[in-house]
Amino acid sequence: MTSPALDASPPLGLLDLFGDGFVRDPHPWLDTLRAQAPVRHDPGTGLWLVSRHQDVLRVLLDPDAFRPDNAQHAVTPLPVAALRVLARSGFRLAPALANNGTASHPGLRRLVTRFFHARRVAAAVPVIERVADELLGTAQEQLDASGGCDLFPSFAQILPCRVLMELLGIDGVSPATLIRWSDASLELFWGRPAPQRQLELAALVAEFHQWLTRAVTDGAASPGSFLASLAAHRLPDGEPLDVHTAVGACFFVFIAGQSTTGQLIATVLRLALAEPGLWSRLADEPGLAEAWVEEVLRREPPVTTWRRVTARPVELGGVELPGGAQLLLMLMGSGSDPEVFSAPEDMCPHRADVRRHLAFGAGRHRCPGASLARTEAAVALRTAARRLPDIRTAAAEYAPMLGLLSFRAPLRVAVERP
Template sequence: MTPQDLDLPSPAAMSRLDLFGDEFVRDPYPWLDALRADAPVHQDPGTGLWLVSRYDDIRRVLLDPAPAVFHPDNAQDAVTPLPVGVLRVLARAGFRLPPALANNGTDSHHGLRRVVTRFFNAQRVAAAVPVIERIADELLDAAQRRLEATGSCDLFEVYAQILPCRVLMELLGIDGVDPATLIRWSDASLELFWGRPAPERQLELAALVGEFSQWLTATVSAAPARPGSFVEALSRHRLPDGRPLDVGTAVGVCFFVFIAGQSTTGQLISTTLHRALTEPRLWSRAADEQGFPEAWVEEVLRREPPVTTWRRVAAEPVTLGGVDVPAGAQLLLMLMGSGSDPEVFDAPDHMCPHRANARHHLSFGVGRHRCPGASLARTEAAVALRVAARRLPHARITPADERPPILGLLSFRAPLQVRVAP
């Protein structure tokens, strides 16, 4: 069977693949299917990145044992080169990204990761459920008032993006800043480092990222840290040589945790709600059926995760997927495409809650760098869906929002609008 038989882009068409273009952002699946079928390890001429699209190859890279062939050093590098003016803005703010979590291949990674996983352990996540439910109810009170007053409401704006931010603030013991500011800083960071902004936009984003960095530095440096807070846990941590954690690395850890804990979780909630509202009878099942919201979230993570790709760099020449990859190659692991690999998932283009191997997806990574907040993200998305479906039982997606604007960064994708009518 040829790509034409499957209505996939032909191998020759790969030359016009644009990872930031509307065609790919709006519907990446034909491209991901074609890559997986015909070019499982493909160097993208637009970015220079080597796109790795088959499940087994991606899993191999992520599980790479020490001493590693595939290093995480480039995980948080700016995809679009930062001009001198932008670098100056960041430097004046004292911003830097030392090896901390996602970009850390050094011997300090294990200990830093342990701090995060212990803080977001199963007991803390279970204890957070009433907090999530309380905040969800508060936000949906406002959503209901807006629905009654205007006849429509954007659940992304008033619910999906705010809920994880407020939950994270409570769990981390953060105050003195409003959620809207944290969301603006976090989203600016995503766009600057994973987007393709114009130079003028880069300067605007850099100013916001600089503000974020300065606030994080002040928060981490404040003494004494609030007892039981995440900052206190970082202050007690010791590096492999026995030294206390330096402020710059602590800021790098917090930078990653804040972005993952609010922006990407908000994106997961947005996708979860939008897909549930567009599937017949699914909204009522989410409200009433025990275990269904959790199963639905898992299928969303498999098929349409908020983190669509992740990066690695080859430290030496290596053969991957039958392709010789040179040393220094910048790899882009197509996590979103791996969840639709027919070698692993039956009928991958169909959403099948409760599928037997649903949790085999790679959307949270696997191995040493698996997302330490995966349990919290899953829980927040499931609670957000259940509470919204119960509180707004007659909500329906407005016709104009069946195809909403989509966030289209290199590694992040989600609906930017979930407008509903009563």
């Protein structure tokens, strides 16, 4: 997977962040942005695209100058009809985690981190293995019956959802419903849907918000669960956490903890199956699954971009930005910056400097679930290679891609037996 030379670079005037060409292969565009316009205004979205590793890192490490307030704003303005649907449900995304630059953020982050710290993730490995084995058993039956199977809905998508529900003590909703709500939320806030589609998505997001509100307020959460911990949390002034902020925290954790991890697993599986000689080694070679996941995170992360807004006029990458400038940090592009990674277009497991990638962000807003996502993806990959050693990507398979502003992954991982 090699990006073309810059003399064959696509013209930036034709860049469409939602276009099929960019979604299918963003790397030529990202390479051109880094080389020719590392901080560039995109007229299609009104965002300033920041593509060099050093500039992205600077923004992430300075949340006072580059605030997270816009991280969860709808990319495509919502029509009045969709806003009414959301308003009737009481929908509101108060500053909680990814979009929180206030004094309440450190305490909320510590609360979330307690549920995803390294010891808890290590203890969850048997849960991940058990659920993965169960799901792959079903996939194996489908392969036996028909010779083919799509590992995205049957495995990659549902595995992290079920694991998250067990780890956080979530009940009263099916995994399929939680996945549907999460996917609708991603599309509504990070996609470019038509007005009628926005209305349909708003109805699902309203359902999600109403369920989250009931879960936070009904007092039925199990002791020690994530929801019970939110109910017991106190803000810096000693006041209990308000319902809107608690719901906002759940909204982010539930989506990030299962949708984006499912996207990572799908990408990891698809690229591993396409890499000559890799699949047969994954089941038994120590550390290979983990190394492959890390290299995928560098080159093809599921969270491709993230937003920030300037708190005041500032210079970035040689460009003077006004206060209130909306930035789009090209996380995927930063992972292929040749100033940081040698031969960035090559997939090299055990790359020495791979942990310099920014797939999980950096600084005080770095993803608190990074360890869980890495572990789930590695366990999923290793278990799939062990349970399904003789599969290959289905012949002539065209994988549709999720192409949202900040999320990209294959929506199919169709496999077959030779």
